[in-house]
Amino acid sequence: MKFKDIYVIVPAFNEQNVIKDIINNLLKNFSNVIVINDGSNDKTLEIINDLDIKILSHEINLGVGAAVQTGFDYVSDIPDAKAVITFDADGQHLVDDAVAMAKEILICDEGIIFGTRFPKHSKNIPKVKRIVLKLIAKITDLVTGVTLSDAHNGLKAYKVSTIKELELQFSSYSYESELITQVAKKKIDYKEMSTDIKYTSYSIKKGQKLLNGLLIIEDLLKLWK
Amino acid sequence: MIVKYLFLTIFVLLFFYGLLRPFSSIFARLFLVVGSMFGFISLLSAEYVNSIALFIGVENATLLYLYFGLVTIFLTIIITLNRFDEVNSRITKLTRKITILESKINK
Numbered sequence: 001m002k003f004k005d006i007y008v009i010v011p012a013f014n015e016q017n018v019i020k021d022i023i024n025n026l027l028k029n030f031s032n033v034i035v036i037n038d039g040s041n042d043k044t045l046e047i048i049n050d051l052d053i054k055i056l057s058h059e060i061n062l063g064v065g066a067a068v069q070t071g072f073d074y075v076s077d078i079p080d081a082k083a084v085i086t087f088d089a090d091g092q093h094l095v096d097d098a099v100a101m102a103k104e105i106l107i108c109d110e111g112i113i114f115g116t117r118f119p120k121h122s123k124n125i126p127k128v129k130r131i132v133l134k135l136i137a138k139i140t141d142l143v144t145g146v147t148l149s150d151a152h153n154g155l156k157a158y159k160v161s162t163i164k165e166l167e168l169q170f171s172s173y174s175y176e177s178e179l180i181t182q183v184a185k186k187k188i189d190y191k192e193m194s195t196d197i198k199y200t201s202y203s204i205k206k207g208q209k210l211l212n213g214l215l216i217i218e219d220l221l222k223l224w225k
Numbered sequence: 226m227i228v229k230y231l232f233l234t235i236f237v238l239l240f241f242y243g244l245l246r247p248f249s250s251i252f253a254r255l256f257l258v259v260g261s262m263f264g265f266i267s268l269l270s271a272e273y274v275n276s277i278a279l280f281i282g283v284e285n286a287t288l289l290y291l292y293f294g295l296v297t298i299f300l301t302i303i304i305t306l307n308r309f310d311e312v313n314s315r316i317t318k319l320t321r322k323i324t325i326l327e328s329k330i331n332k
Contacts, residue, residue, distance in 0.1 A: 036324075054328070056324050056325070056327075056328050057324060057327075058320050058321070058324055059320055059323065059324075060316070060320055062316075062317050062320055062321070063317075066317045066320070066321060069321065070321045070324050070325065073321065073325055074325060074328060169314060171313070171314075171317050
């Protein structure tokens, strides 16, 4: 059975090596996949043009946060849309986890489900990254009061009513901090769901650099005024 | 001597530029006007700058130049970064709006 009223948003920037497989896997379970091509300058756009999906394309590279917000804006105008799932284009996430989240977001009371790699799948995370992620989660908790075990996981599920409340201004990866801040300020109900992560040399290269952790903390403090 | 007059002319032009150019912030205008006056005076004689330095409680002209220079550098960095963020945010909003409009046209 395919989900028809759940929209999967996939922000993509220069993902020509993996995007086709990822989208084809998603299409096995979801009827509506939206790829936001964030100003890619490789063959990403060319590849996804051949697929049966909705494509939104930024003329220039803005960052994952801006791409996600573009997806939110688009889905907000679709009358029969019930929920949204954000799914990274670098192949880190598993479609099975997205399916489990999709089922849950339709029946739960919470507005957002955050994917978490802790504690079940934390062994798959490189050690230093694990420490940085835990530290960020702890600081996020202290600053915003939102208690998450994994504050920076791209796999999330949102009710459409929730995305209508959100307005993300931050373009880069720090949109995650902004999102958590808005969850706290707008008192949006949230919960976590365990999700696995598949680290490949490709996804590590494409993912966040550890030093970005410092920028994330700076953004959190800036946001929480 | 020619170089001195050349610099004096530059500072006078900067002074009028500071008065006439439209600025988004009054502080930017003040900064340029006061800075050009300061440059003009310091070219006329270092004694004047010494007097200014003593008047505002700085030991001598050299230290006044140093403080003034450091403040200028840091203010410029902060203002430029803020301006950059602001422009970036506008470009982001514009690009996202174009994307959504394009998707509606291509429906």
